Amino acid sequence: MQTTETARPTCADGDGVRRAALAARDAAFDGRFVYSVRSTGIYCRPSCPARAARPENVAFHATPAEAEAAGFRACKRCRPNAASRDARRAALVARACRLIDAAETVPALDALARDAGLSPFHFHRVFKAVAGVTPRAYAEARRADRVAEGLRQAGSVTEALYAAGYGAASRFYADAPQRLGMAPAAYRKGGAGETIRFAVGPCSLGAILVAATARGVCAILLGDDPDALLRDLEDRFPHAALTGGDPGFEAVVAQVVGLVEAPGTAFDLPLDIGGTAFQQKVWAALQKIPAGTTASYAEIARAVGVPAAVRAVARACGANALAVAIPCHRVVRADGGLSGYRWGIARKRDLLAREGVAR
Numbered sequence: 001m002q003t004t005e006t007a008r009p010t011c012a013d014g015d016g017v018r019r020a021a022l023a024a025r026d027a028a029f030d031g032r033f034v035y036s037v038r039s040t041g042i043y044c045r046p047s048c049p050a051r052a053a054r055p056e057n058v059a060f061h062a063t064p065a066e067a068e069a070a071g072f073r074a075c076k077r078c079r080p081n082a083a084s085r086d087a088r089r090a091a092l093v094a095r096a097c098r099l100i101d102a103a104e105t106v107p108a109l110d111a112l113a114r115d116a117g118l119s120p121f122h123f124h125r126v127f128k129a130v131a132g133v134t135p136r137a138y139a140e141a142r143r144a145d146r147v148a149e150g151l152r153q154a155g156s157v158t159e160a161l162y163a164a165g166y167g168a169a170s171r172f173y174a175d176a177p178q179r180l181g182m183a184p185a186a187y188r189k190g191g192a193g194e195t196i197r198f199a200v201g202p203c204s205l206g207a208i209l210v211a212a213t214a215r216g217v218c219a220i221l222l223g224d225d226p227d228a229l230l231r232d233l234e235d236r237f238p239h240a241a242l243t244g245g246d247p248g249f250e251a252v253v254a255q256v257v258g259l260v261e262a263p264g265t266a267f268d269l270p271l272d273i274g275g276t277a278f279q280q281k282v283w284a285a286l287q288k289i290p291a292g293t294t295a296s297y298a299e300i301a302r303a304v305g306v307p308a309a310v311r312a313v314a315r316a317c318g319a320n321a322l323a324v325a326i327p328c329h330r331v332v333r334a335d336g337g338l339s340g341y342r343w344g345i346a347r348k349r350d351l352l353a354r355e356g357v358a359r
């Protein structure tokens with residue numbers, strides 16, 4: 001999944017860039033500038049489908065107000081002085097999310113679509129394109145979040161489940177290990193009753209912490225301070241039984257360290273991933289990036305079926321707690337440059353170099 005995208009220029013690069021955007025009717029430039037046509041007295045968005053004007057009649061303006069001050073009126077077809085299509089869709093989905101968050105039970109798709117003024121089919125498509133998940137998946141994730149919050153305060157697990165809007169506990173229990181990383185009762189007690197084996201040691205990238213539950217490796221953390229890595233693990237599960245690795249666990253640690261030293265090698269240990277449904281989709285896509293190649297955030301967004309969710313993909317990469325095993329270091333900007341990495345840009349560059357990717 002080698003990236004083939006190039007950096008998208010901005011309007012600061014000059015009229016040549018603006019004219020190229022205008023010729024391509026590139027909607028990505030909507031909101032960055034408008035253009036006016038002297039022969040018609042109208043100004044438009046770059047994406048306006050109107051017939052192309054003669055270049056000598058075209059002028060560029062930073063804002064609609066600037067174009068109107070110059071005596072031009074807004075195009076009735078592309079409405080350049082109104083919110084962009086993407087902004088309108090984002091506002092629509094934000095309102096739907098607020099309705100879901102405020103509801104005691106999950107609103108029906110028909111009701112959400114009716115509030116948005118769209119058909120259920122179209123609303124479903126718009127919501128998934130903007131949010132990265134379906135309305136149902138978003139609602140289930142929010143209910144699970146409320147359970148996670150309630151488990152720390154409620155008198156019982158059942159009380160927390162019903163307070164979060166679950167009509168029956170069975171559905172939540174079925175997904176609990178995936179959503180919480182452990183059984184609800186253990187999560188409510190801050191990991192009490194859960195045993196997490198861990199080891200902290202050196203590697204060529206600094207300090208490394210490897211931790212695992214009975215289900216698999218749950219954390220691979222990199223850093224400069226071993227104590228800070230251990231505090232990170234303790235903060236996640238303040239009441240779990242954290243135990244030093246036994247001789248059997250040393251083999252797990254050795255395989256993880258071997259992966260860090262040679263990130264292109266095979267890694268077949270089970271993982272206890274957790275995360276939301278969307279994060280899991282992103283992390284699964286990351287695991288499909290071949291060693292020695294990179295992919296852009298936009299490519300990952302397309303791979304998980306939500307091309308507009310580039311920022312959500314970036315956030316999911318940042319939430320990854322399994323360094324190298326889930327290779328978020330292989331995700332780069334559209335221009336091939338290195339962007340943020342939870343464990344530092346220098347480590348990201350080093351890992352890519354070990355796979356033969358020069359940056």
